Amino acid sequence: MLKSLFWKLRYGTPSLPVAPAPSPEASPAHAPASDADDMPEPTLWGAVSQACTQAQFEEMHYAYWCKEIREEPRTHRKQWEFCYILQALKNHDMLMPGRRGLGFGVGLEPLAAVFADRGAEVLGTDLEPDHAHDAGWVATAQHAHNKAAMNERGICDPETFDRLVDFRFMDMNAIEPDCHGQFDFVWSACAFEHLGSILNGLEFVVNSVKCLKPGGVAVHTTEFNCSSDDETLDNAGTVLFRKRDFLLLERRLKQMGAVMEFNFNLGQQPLDLHIDTPPYSVDEHLKLQIQRWAVTSFGLIIRKT
Numbered sequence: 001m002l003k004s005l006f007w008k009l010r011y012g013t014p015s016l017p018v019a020p021a022p023s024p025e026a027s028p029a030h031a032p033a034s035d036a037d038d039m040p041e042p043t044l045w046g047a048v049s050q051a052c053t054q055a056q057f058e059e060m061h062y063a064y065w066c067k068e069i070r071e072e073p074r075t076h077r078k079q080w081e082f083c084y085i086l087q088a089l090k091n092h093d094m095l096m097p098g099r100r101g102l103g104f105g106v107g108l109e110p111l112a113a114v115f116a117d118r119g120a121e122v123l124g125t126d127l128e129p130d131h132a133h134d135a136g137w138v139a140t141a142q143h144a145h146n147k148a149a150m151n152e153r154g155i156c157d158p159e160t161f162d163r164l165v166d167f168r169f170m171d172m173n174a175i176e177p178d179c180h181g182q183f184d185f186v187w188s189a190c191a192f193e194h195l196g197s198i199l200n201g202l203e204f205v206v207n208s209v210k211c212l213k214p215g216g217v218a219v220h221t222t223e224f225n226c227s228s229d230d231e232t233l234d235n236a237g238t239v240l241f242r243k244r245d246f247l248l249l250e251r252r253l254k255q256m257g258a259v260m261e262f263n264f265n266l267g268q269q270p271l272d273l274h275i276d277t278p279p280y281s282v283d284e285h286l287k288l289q290i291q292r293w294a295v296t297s298f299g300l301i302i303r304k305t
Helices: 002-011 060-068 077-091 111-119 129-137 147-151 158-164 198-209 241-254
Strands: 047-052 100-102 122-125 167-169 182-187 214-227 287-290 293-304
Touching: 060 077, 077 111, 077 182, 077 198, 077 214, 077 287, 077 293, 100 111, 100 198, 111 122, 111 147, 111 167, 147 167, 182 198, 198 214, 198 241, 198 293, 241 287, 241 293
Parallel strands: 100 122, 100 182, 122 167, 182 214
Antiparallel strands: 047 293, 214 293, 287 293
């Protein structure tokens, strides 16, 4: 309650009340025409804080990173999140010996193994098993219960992985103080929308930036509401962030000496206009319907000056 009041008083009201769930006969979700038509479509090559769009899947960088994580390229936003994080950190010279990274909610994702394979030292974190089980992450095979789980694809040589990678349990809503100022980069892949509220998610991003050294970079992906900059899904197991929430976050981070650059162009190619509905497809899944909103993945890049 005090945290919510602090954000509202200092940075403006970040959330409106949650809209009711739609009735079965309600109109399907739809994505409006982008309000950023003056911006070019985002690219992986020059990644900024941006949405998942079809054009990025067609870049050679996308196929390269899919090969590195041992996956066949497919037009699915979750795969895009891994490629986006990798390319963003590569663009900022973070994937090299001597760098140290901190991952949140790492689950079974392949990113830590790719970082270690390039010589970076990594600390991966995830919820304690009891909490993860209560949240449903264990049942859906999205939880890391030990260090070896982060290299189950065999991406990194086992000896190198064991030397460079460590793992500990950590709650993203309570980042441990000994992490502050210790890392060159931090990351999370579609995790902070599950922290209970929009305010909790924004606070997590702020606290993750506190873990960076000067010149460090944070890269996070999350859920973006393409349909509305007003009503959204909040105070739920999964929340949907809006443009206004990200701009509020930018204002807070700027006061901390951190900078962001945005491109809100949502793309206009066929898959950018297609809304996948339940049961969701394993392909052609860039935008999807959650309740009455069209949603896609959005990446955030934050540089600490």
